[in-house]
Amino acid sequence: MSRARLEQERAEVHARLALLRADLEAFRAASERDNADDEHDPEGATIAFERSQVSALLREGERRLRELDAALERVAAGTYGVCERCGRDIAPERLEVRPAARTCVACA
Template identity: 55%
Template sequence: MSDPLARLLEEAELEARRLDEALAQARAARADQGDDEHDPEGATAADDWSRFTALRQANERWLAEIARARTRRDAGAYGVCLVCGQPIAPERLAVRPTADRCRDCAERRA
């Protein structure tokens, strides 16, 4: 059986590398353009920078969530709700392998 957390980590790390490259390109574009605020062609380099920065920050949060799930797994607590201590349904873990709450506790939190 494959490890869904390892697969998620691999995908998230690949996305981090892609976003880092996009940020590097946006940084270069910002350095090359003097006045991108008046570019009639569309989005400015600053817009690209802001978008990629936000995506990279979201990716960092996702990587941290995966790391926490792997820590729970290594400690033998994976699949156990942090709130009520009951097992998290396998169907929930199949959809969201990083889930740390059962459906009931997650709904109460929202």
């Protein structure tokens, strides 16, 4: 796993976060403009439900961004790809799937 790949994934997560923040702001604005009782709308999901979903995705994206930042710090420190528990190398296949992995499969 290269620094460039981590930075690319970080940029992708950052872009998704920007879209989610815009969606969340749109839901907030819609709920301020609309006094309708969307809790009893038979047509589908409520604004509150959709806002809750976007908020959860936003929290997950922010967590992912922190993980990628920590992985980039490990790259800079020369410890990327080394298990934090046992000190063995983390398999390249694991890093391909989970670039921010801190532990090897055995320790996970």
